[in-house]
Amino acid sequence: MPSINFIHPDQRSERIEATIGDSVMQVATGHGIDGIVAECGGNAMCATCHVYVDEGWLARLAAMSTEENELLDGVAAERRPNSRLSCQLRMTAELDGIVLSLPRTQHA
Amino acid sequence: MTQIPSLDLDPFSIEFFKNPHPVHEVLREAGPVVRLDKWNVYGVARYAEVHAVLNDPQTFCSSRGVGLSDFAKEKPWRPPSLILEADPPAHTRTRAVLNRVLSPSVMKQLRGTFVAAAEARVDKLLAKGSFDAIPDLAEAYPLSVFPDALGLKPEGRENLLPYAGLVFNAFGPPNKLRQDAIERSAPHQAYIAEQCQRENLAPGGFGACIHERVDAGDIMPAEAPLLVRSLLSAGLDTTVNGIGAAIYCLARFPDQWARLRNDPTLARNAFEEAVRFESPVQTFFRTTTRDVEIGGAAIGEGEKILMFLAAANRDPRRWDNPDQYDVTRRTSGHVGYGSGVHMCVGQLVARLEGESVLTALAKRVGSIEITGPATRRFNNTLRGLECLPVTIKAA
Numbered sequence A: 001m002p003s004i005n006f007i008h009p010d011q012r013s014e015r016i017e018a019t020i021g022d023s024v025m026q027v028a029t030g031h032g033i034d035g036i037v038a039e040c041g042g043n044a045m046c047a048t049c050h051v052y053v054d055e056g057w058l059a060r061l062a063a064m065s066t067e068e069n070e071l072l073d074g075v076a077a078e079r080r081p082n083s084r085l086s087c088q089l090r091m092t093a094e095l096d097g098i099v100l101s102l103p104r105t106q107h108a
Numbered sequence B: 001m002t003q004i005p006s007l008d009l010d011p012f013s014i015e016f017f018k019n020p021h022p023v024h025e026v027l028r029e030a031g032p033v034v035r036l037d038k039w040n041v042y043g044v045a046r047y048a049e050v051h052a053v054l055n056d057p058q059t060f061c062s063s064r065g066v067g068l069s070d071f072a073k074e075k076p077w078r079p080p081s082l083i084l085e086a087d088p089p090a091h092t093r094t095r096a097v098l099n100r101v102l103s104p105s106v107m108k109q110l111r112g113t114f115v116a117a118a119e120a121r122v123d124k125l126l127a128k129g130s131f132d133a134i135p136d137l138a139e140a141y142p143l144s145v146f147p148d149a150l151g152l153k154p155e156g157r158e159n160l161l162p163y164a165g166l167v168f169n170a171f172g173p174p175n176k177l178r179q180d181a182i183e184r185s186a187p188h189q190a191y192i193a194e195q196c197q198r199e200n201l202a203p204g205g206f207g208a209c210i211h212e213r214v215d216a217g218d219i220m221p222a223e224a225p226l227l228v229r230s231l232l233s234a235g236l237d238t239t240v241n242g243i244g245a246a247i248y249c250l251a252r253f254p255d256q257w258a259r260l261r262n263d264p265t266l267a268r269n270a271f272e273e274a275v276r277f278e279s280p281v282q283t284f285f286r287t288t289t290r291d292v293e294i295g296g297a298a299i300g301e302g303e304k305i306l307m308f309l310a311a312a313n314r315d316p317r318r319w320d321n322p323d324q325y326d327v328t329r330r331t332s333g334h335v336g337y338g339s340g341v342h343m344c345v346g347q348l349v350a351r352l353e354g355e356s357v358l359t360a361l362a363k364r365v366g367s368i369e370i371t372g373p374a375t376r377r378f379n380n381t382l383r384g385l386e387c388l389p390v391t392i393k394a395a
Helices: A024-030 A066-074 B015-016 B020-030 B047-054 B090-101 B104-128 B133-150 B157-170 B174-181 B188-196 B206-215 B223-234 B237-252 B254-262 B264-278 B347-364
Strands: A003-007 A013-017 A048-053 A082-083 A098-101 B034-036 B043-044 B130-132 B283-288 B292-294 B297-299 B306-307 B363-372 B377-378 B383-387 B389-394
Touching: A003 A024, A003 B306, A066 A082, A066 B090, A098 B292, B015 B377, B047 B292, B047 B306, B090 B206, B090 B223, B104 B130, B104 B133, B104 B347, B104 B389, B130 B133, B133 B157, B133 B206, B133 B237, B133 B347, B157 B174, B157 B188, B157 B223, B157 B237, B157 B389, B188 B223, B188 B254, B188 B383, B206 B223, B237 B264, B237 B347, B237 B363, B237 B383, B254 B264, B254 B347, B254 B363, B264 B347, B347 B363
Parallel strands: A003 A098, B043 B306
Antiparallel strands: A003 A013, A048 A082, A048 A098, B034 B043, B130 B389, B283 B306, B292 B297, B363 B389, B377 B383
């Protein structure tokens, strides 16, 4: 099982085992990670599952869609070049150990 | 093949609407799919099956209507919606337009206005002390922000709630609720058709933004009014019932009201939990496009499937203590707004309205007391109250 390292805003890190094929958002909400709200349940509507992807991993992710790019303009915390919506990130074996930082908020 | 249990009950009767929860339990426990003889349809009431049907639009289509009426066999009572009653790929194009008009970025711009209007409304009600929380708050607040955000003229807005009531009654079977609503519908339909036209929509509003997508080449000129109609149909009564549900919950469960007052940042989740708990939109139908299996049972092509969203939102297979209203619950995944490609396109507006009202209440109001009988308003699809007499006191 690949794992995900979530870094909370207070720098605390949390390592979670993920099922291949699940979205990062599903893994996070399934394990009660507080920093991922996911109001829309993974339908790419709400921009409340925002994460910052550790630079080393960014290039290994599937490219973002136009929809995700537009939704990221609406995130509550600052949008950065490494911002992604975790509902759009599918776990694969290659992403084992990926490091994702959680924004300080998902709501305005 | 698994036998499908037949149930002799009417999920569109006043008796059922008065207290649907015990019947929802019967529906869930009977099996993953049931036959409802009264209307010759199948029903799903467990979370897993409701979620699965919602997320397979190729098998369970919307273009044959999301009410009981099958558009392949009957003429729809109004021209079908280009979004609600459409399937991919046609749906994908119109949906993208509305997604953009109602996006998180747009909500950021509206937030200040919506919050200020909620604060002003609550201050007014505090001065009054005793009032009916349905007309004076659950209806008054959305009516004070949504039609303006859409860009509607001030005249004729009294048609909005009757029209929405009609739309949601019309998804039901040909019972008295539906027939009465359609009989009285002509003036409301005329008003709505008129307001959908470009010249009647103020610049900068949702309506004008939809028409601008014509200029961008995303939609045809004839499509824009119908997309505006979707917002007029589904954008108001739903939030009225959502806000009404939240106030009713907070007034009934003082421990949860205390938690919210203690931490007003819970307001958005408290609203979301009210949408799960009361499910203002109780049901929608889909139609099978092929022979299919649900929970090991065979269902033929062209069959109507009734999804009990409200029952799924209280399925103990999915939720801990499903019959408890808990403002700190992790609500992600509830189907109060549906799920999948048709999931409520206005959900961000609904949440912004709900959050604004509950934040204003939590910060300014000390107590909410129910002072008279809460009565139901009956509709084939919507669940909500007709009146909720309350007295509130300042914090």
